[in-house]
Amino acid sequence: xxxxxxxxxxxxxxxxxxxxxxxxxxxxxxxxxxxxxxxxxxxxxxxxxxxxxxxxxxxxxxxxxxxxxxxxxxxxxxxxxxxxxxxxxxxxxxxxxxxxxxxxxxxxxxxxxxxxxxxxxxxxxxxxxxxxxxxxxxxxxxxxxxxxxxxxxxxxxxxxxxxxxxxxxxxxxxxxxxxxxxxxxxxxxxxxxxxxxxxxxxxxxxxxxxxxxxxxxxxxxxxxxxxxxxxxxxxxxxxxxxxxxxxxxxxxxxxxxxxxxxxxxxxxxxxxxxxxxxxxxxxxxxxxxxxxxxxxxxxxxxxxxxxxxxxxxxxxxxxxxxxxxxxxxxxxxxxxxxxxxxxxxxxxxxxxxxxxxxxxxxxxxxxxxxxxxxxxxxxxxxxxxxxx
Amino acid sequence: xxxxxxxxxxxxxxxxxxxxxxxxxxxxxxxxxxxxxxxxxxxxxxxxxxxxxxxxxxxxxxxxxxxxxxxxxxxxxxxxxxxxxxxxxxxxxxxxxxxxxxxxxxxxxxxxxxxxxxxxxxxxxxxxxxxxxxxxxxxxxxxxxxxxxxxxxxxxxxxxxxxxxxxxxxxxxxxxxxxxxxxxxxxxxxxxxxxxxxxxxxxxxxxxxxxxxxxxxxxxxxxxxxxxxxxxxxxxxxxxxxxxxxxxxxxxxxxxxxxxxxxxxxxxxxxxxxxxxxxxxxxxxxxxxxxxxxxxxxxxxxxxxxxxxxxxxxxxxxxxxxxxxxxxxxxxxxxxxxxxxxxxxxxxxxxxxxxxxxxxxxxxxxxxxxxxxxxxxxxxxxxxxxxx
Numbered sequence: 001x002x003x004x005x006x007x008x009x010x011x012x013x014x015x016x017x018x019x020x021x022x023x024x025x026x027x028x029x030x031x032x033x034x035x036x037x038x039x040x041x042x043x044x045x046x047x048x049x050x051x052x053x054x055x056x057x058x059x060x061x062x063x064x065x066x067x068x069x070x071x072x073x074x075x076x077x078x079x080x081x082x083x084x085x086x087x088x089x090x091x092x093x094x095x096x097x098x099x100x101x102x103x104x105x106x107x108x109x110x111x112x113x114x115x116x117x118x119x120x121x122x123x124x125x126x127x128x129x130x131x132x133x134x135x136x137x138x139x140x141x142x143x144x145x146x147x148x149x150x151x152x153x154x155x156x157x158x159x160x161x162x163x164x165x166x167x168x169x170x171x172x173x174x175x176x177x178x179x180x181x182x183x184x185x186x187x188x189x190x191x192x193x194x195x196x197x198x199x200x201x202x203x204x205x206x207x208x209x210x211x212x213x214x215x216x217x218x219x220x221x222x223x224x225x226x227x228x229x230x231x232x233x234x235x236x237x238x239x240x241x242x243x244x245x246x247x248x249x250x251x252x253x254x255x256x257x258x259x260x261x262x263x264x265x266x267x268x269x270x271x272x273x274x275x276x277x278x279x280x281x282x283x284x285x286x287x288x289x290x291x292x293x294x295x296x297x298x299x300x301x302x303x304x305x306x307x308x309x310x311x312x313x314x315x316x317x318x319x320x321x322x323x324x325x326x327x328x329x330x331x332x333x334x335x336x337x338x339x340x341x342x343x344x345x346x347x348x349x350x351x352x353x354x355x356x357x358x359x360x361x362x363x364x365x366x367x368x369x370x371x372x373x374x375x376x377x378x379x380x381x382x383x384x385x386x387x388x
Numbered sequence: 389x390x391x392x393x394x395x396x397x398x399x400x401x402x403x404x405x406x407x408x409x410x411x412x413x414x415x416x417x418x419x420x421x422x423x424x425x426x427x428x429x430x431x432x433x434x435x436x437x438x439x440x441x442x443x444x445x446x447x448x449x450x451x452x453x454x455x456x457x458x459x460x461x462x463x464x465x466x467x468x469x470x471x472x473x474x475x476x477x478x479x480x481x482x483x484x485x486x487x488x489x490x491x492x493x494x495x496x497x498x499x500x501x502x503x504x505x506x507x508x509x510x511x512x513x514x515x516x517x518x519x520x521x522x523x524x525x526x527x528x529x530x531x532x533x534x535x536x537x538x539x540x541x542x543x544x545x546x547x548x549x550x551x552x553x554x555x556x557x558x559x560x561x562x563x564x565x566x567x568x569x570x571x572x573x574x575x576x577x578x579x580x581x582x583x584x585x586x587x588x589x590x591x592x593x594x595x596x597x598x599x600x601x602x603x604x605x606x607x608x609x610x611x612x613x614x615x616x617x618x619x620x621x622x623x624x625x626x627x628x629x630x631x632x633x634x635x636x637x638x639x640x641x642x643x644x645x646x647x648x649x650x651x652x653x654x655x656x657x658x659x660x661x662x663x664x665x666x667x668x669x670x671x672x673x674x675x676x677x678x679x680x681x682x683x684x685x686x687x688x689x690x691x692x693x694x695x696x697x698x699x700x701x702x703x704x705x706x707x708x709x710x711x712x713x714x715x716x717x718x719x720x721x722x723x724x725x726x727x728x729x730x731x732x733x734x735x736x737x738x739x740x741x742x743x744x745x746x747x748x749x750x751x752x753x754x755x756x757x758x759x760x761x762x763x764x765x766x767x768x769x770x771x772x773x774x775x776x
Contacts, residue, residue: 079522134467138552301436
């Protein structure tokens with residue numbers, strides 16, 4: 001007797017779309033073990049809860065006996081965009097890419113079963129003779145690619161789109177040809193690329209993969225997608241106390257989504273703060289180990305409950321923008337109305353605390369992730385909970 | 389004492405445009421020997437008078453002490469368009485390409501000085517590692533390429549344009565980078581590609597080439613551009629008699645253009661038929677050898693003047709369309725109003741003549757080039773001069 005639900009049913013739950021219609025159901029009904037692809041960009045290292053949504057879905061496939069294939073996009077990352085036009089694609093060295101890939105897979109194996117996961121690097125097939133590349137790009141039309149929303153938009157706004165950028169989705173799609181994937185997973189923002197992979201497989205005489213898109217997890221602000229660059233993320237290797245505190249800072253409105261996407265459950269019928277504590281405990285347990293959730297909660301309470309910090313503290317937004325770091329004097333000005341020079345003086349005197357601990361007087365710029373969800377304190381009585 | 393005009397002056401004569409404005413004049417004024425590029429598509433073999441316009445301009449550069457570089461586009465021809473969408477680009481074998489290239493250069497050296505011409509194959513640099521190709525295509529934007537008139541049109545009309553086709557002009561432009569050309573020549577229809585070569589050179593930190601476009605020579609019909617596929621061409625290896633006859637068939641209205649583009653002269657002040665004879669004689673002399681023009685003219689006269697064929701014969705158009713062959717029975721129907729079956733009977737009886745010689749009874753389809761400019765004859769008294 002097992003407590004696991006029938007996995008084929010679970011697989012189609014909590015997804016945004018399965019395309020084309022009926023294809024996935026047919027594949028699952030065949031009983032054949034499927035090759036299930038996830039492409040990974042090795043320019044980022046740490047996995048956050050946004051990635052976990054997709055990894056969790058892959059884990060469900062694994063438990064149902066399917067073959068998960070992780071594709072590390074090392075080749076595309078190594079090439080980067082030499083035009084320097086697309087700053088989102090830094091060119092990395094082989095060593096950096098390997099290190100990032102290792103970090104990513106190590107962390108992914110907190111969710112996936114390492115032993116049964118196939119990990120491939122796309123340099124294995126993308127470092128092809130130019131003639132083969134020409135054969136590949138001859139199978140795709142310009143119109144097909146310019147249908148992609150962001151391409152279309154950049155063309156319409158007359159912002160530069162290099163021919164190389166046009167090639168990336170083709171290369172990514174060719175990964176599906178190379179590993180003969182049956183299913184590919186991605187965020188809803190990847191729908192175009194995933195379907196292009198299907199088209200390319202068919203152009204190469206293979207059955208086309210089906211495509212599963214997953215909803216995008218909002219970040220700690222409850223609005224923007226969770227991302228490292230957005231500074232609104234919870235990393236799976238965050239310290240238990242930090243993870244707990246960050247999760248306690250998500251707005252109540254985002255809780256249902258977190259429950260659904262990360263725990264595949266509905267929000268429990270309990271006061272929001274209790275439901276949030278349960279969510280934070282369970283996620284800390286999952287990534288830091290059983291019992292760590294309760295320990296983190298106790299630490300949280302020690303600071304917040306035992307009078308050191310009042311229960312009810314006004315919220316201060318960490319401010320939007322893409323910056324990964326927050327300038328502490330500016331934050332103090334905004335939170336407590338002090339002048340810049342006073343803020344610096346307070347910092348220098350050790351009069352600024354974060355979750356009850358004095359902040360270092362010389363760190364004027366602090367990563368957003370160290371602040372989100374914490375309580376900032378000046379002197380004995382002025383507090384602000386940092387959100388966003 | 390020499391009869392040659394100062395070559396720098398000649399170089400800027402009879403051209404359609406020199407771009408960007410002032411660049412060529414500055415290069416010529418510098419007195420530095422220039423590297424002057426012409427790209428050649430080795431999917432065609434024989435050179436016709438349309439090519440001669442450009443080759444003649446190259447010869448002027450040579451005589452002024454500049455270095456002419458012929459680029460055989462063997463690599464692009466070998467890759468072709470694997471999508472099969474663009475039927476204008478057949479994929480050729482290496483042997484066919486080499487044979488075509490040899491034929492082309494042999495014929496080009498009727499105009500150019502072989503000893504001082506540099507001939508290069510672009511496979512020498514285009515068969516590059518994929519990473520270098522990525523660096524190359526990263527320097528060009530999609531919008532830049534879609535500005536090309538035929539691309540723009542195909543996109544607008546929603547006809548397929550493969551990503552590979554988008555790459556061709558980039559590859560062709562890279563030829564200029566590889567050989568560090570100072571000047572590139574082409575037809576007016578090549579303006580976009582030539583200027584892209586300039587842009588790429590600058591993206592690679594080289595001085596950008598200047599670009600000379602030349603007017604396009606009309607074919608025997610006096611209207612469509614001269615081309616093999618149009619069946620309205622005079623090949624530089626045509627038999628002297630055939631070349632003479634074809635040139636006598638061009639409409640008077642096209643004569644000024646032929647004089648300007650092929651002889652760099654104005655039409656002489658003489659009756660049109662005399663001017664045409666002089667043009668035909670001189671071109672036959674040039675391509676078949678001195679004296680061949682007069683010999684061809686005598687042959688022409690033998691047939692046309694000495695009563696065998698009247699001087700004044702009605703013209704019949706060979707009919708438009710792209711077909712390289714003409715169906716003789718249909719032509720006879722059109723020229724003389726005979727029925728299809730009668731036409732076949734006349735042919736079978738040897739009653740159909742071309743320039744006075746009986747046509748073979750079993751050749752129902754005859755290459756257009758064998759007919760253009762000749763006189764078709766049925767029986768003793770019915771004649772038609774074939775044009776177009």
